[in-house]
Amino acid sequence: PFYSVGGTPIFITKANGAYLWDEDGNKYIDYISSWGPMLLGHAEPDVVKAVQETAVNSTSFGAPTKLEVEMAELITSSVPGVDKVRMVNSGTEATMSAI
Numbered sequence: 001p002f003y004s005v006g007g008t009p010i011f012i013t014k015a016n017g018a019y020l021w022d023e024d025g026n027k028y029i030d031y032i033s034s035w036g037p038m039l040l041g042h043a044e045p046d047v048v049k050a051v052q053e054t055a056v057n058s059t060s061f062g063a064p065t066k067l068e069v070e071m072a073e074l075i076t077s078s079v080p081g082v083d084k085v086r087m088v089n090s091g092t093e094a095t096m097s098a099i
Helices: 045-055 066-078 091-098
Strands: 012-016 019-022 027-029
Touching: none
Parallel strands: none
Antiparallel strands: 012 019, 019 027
């Protein structure tokens, strides 16, 4: 059902873990993972809790935050060879920063 071009698209109504459901109630294994960001699965309880706790203060400021610094420090301390991290909002912005 996930063809890259053409065909009739399916409309997803919910997702949990590694599964998606469409408007007709059909259940699918999610091999796409939202094209990358759902590495822990959909509606993972710890992620949902963290988002809910953080969202009360807003979801995006367009400026640096303490949480971004903490995440960058976690990445650089966990991944050998990664000395710097830059937060971006798109692949285009990441490529522009790298160039």
